[in-house]
Amino acid sequence: MKYGRRTIALGVMSVGLVGIAGPQAMAGSHSWRINEVFSNADGTIQFIELKECCGAANEIFLTGKWVRSQATGNEFLFPGNLPPGSTANKHLLLATPGFAALPGAPTPDYIIPAGFFAINGDTIEYWFYTPATLTFGPGELPTDCITSLHDGGAGPNFTGPNSPTNFAGETASVDACPCPWDLDGSGDVGILDLLALLAAWGPCQVCVPSCDLDGDCNVGILDLLILLANWGLCP
Ligand SMILES: [Ca+2]
Ligand SMILES: [Ca+2]
Ligand SMILES: [Ca+2]
Structure with missing residues (x-):
């Protein structure tokens, strides 16, 4: 019993979010949207931000659901659920280790590998929920280290300053090229x-x-x- 609880606690700490067990009435996971995507030119610094679209408090059942890149086939599985009543208009931040290491970057809720999605056109899916999908074609995703692609909802997607936001509400605009003069990447x-x-x-x-x-x-x-x-x- 003791060890079981400890294992659960470690699992919770690893994603920084509280997991719970068992379904609840009036709860789901269908109102998350792929809200914003960002990449540098070589894909080492990427993030995918999801947003709860509609003010629903119990969109908590993420366990085993995925975020997937159609172009690369990369898939991220959520390891746990969110705390009850916690999700209205919140964000979730999936990001690469390169993003996490940037000065001033909000702490990602989940880590994804570098090059998780393709830069020259991709469709990013969340589970089978088609309204959540974000699609962009060749040349539509900026790679200037400052600008990201935002979901336009019913309208077209649009570019603007990056604004990665995590579940705790930490946000920032990052500069993904803090040393552009280092042409060979030697530091x-x-x-x-x-x-x-x-x-x-x-x-x-x-x-x-x-x-x-x-x-x-x-x-x-x-x-x-x-x-x-x-x-x-x-x-
Ligand atoms: Ca954002
Ligand atoms: Ca010049
Ligand atoms: Ca150098």
Whole structure:
């Protein structure tokens, strides 16, 4: 008995949410929507935010239900239910380890692997509830490290500043490229980054990700000056 309770408590701690057992009258799980999705250019930093759409307090029965990417086939299974009476207009935040490590990011309720969903078009599903689905085509998902794609409800989806919000209500706008001058991803800005920038000198063919640090579609003296001004360890 003692160990059983302890096991349950550890399971609860691992997701930061309180699980309960058994169904309740007047409760369900059908009014969650895929509300917002975000990715950086290589998919290492992604989040999926769900929102309870309609002010229902007992949309708590998530155990075994999934969030799935049609394009990648990746599927996340919810490990437990939510506390009774807790869900009206709340959010749930699924995010990658890269997102969780960003300074100032709200703590994800659940961790999903990097590259969970596709960047160039995908349909993100929640269980079999088709109103929950969010679909985007090629080029519709921003990857500028600041902007996300928001569910437009009955209207079209729209882009705007990212606003990941977790079940506890913590929210922030993150910068998923806190060190864009580190061109080789080594954690500092140094000679290898300088060489990469010089090798890319001239008009850009592909602007993201790139050595074009000021976004004018040309790698030149202004980009060199930006890189030199940020020389050293990444923040
Ligand atoms: Ca949001
Ligand atoms: Ca570097
Ligand atoms: Ca430039």
